[in-house]
Amino acid sequence: VQLQASGGGSVQAGDSLKLSCGASGFTFRAATVGWFRQAPGKEREFVAAIKSWNDNNRLYADSVKGRFAISRDNAKNTVNLEMNSLRLEDTAIYYCAAGRSLIDSSMNRQQAYDYWGQGTLVTVSS
16 A cells, blocks of 8 residues: 655745645545644644545644645545645645544544655745
């Protein structure tokens, strides 16, 4: 199983960016997929997650609620994170992760995820 995060880059505050997470080796629809991020000098933190199959329950960190949107593209076997109104504090390496059989209360817990991608860097400047 491999996850591949892509779409990172350097943008200005207020801009938008879309990250994608692709998977090989298993069906993405069967997994809860989450995005986490790690800013320089800080611990990795939860950003957003989407439940598996047709549940599609979504969870967002308070810091990104209303600005970020997570969605599935089943045809491409990807999960996307659309990031709008980016702020300086959104600068981080963004990681996608996938886990099977997550319950709703575990969606924001790193330990609940089985597979991790390599991360993609997002830099927001003023």
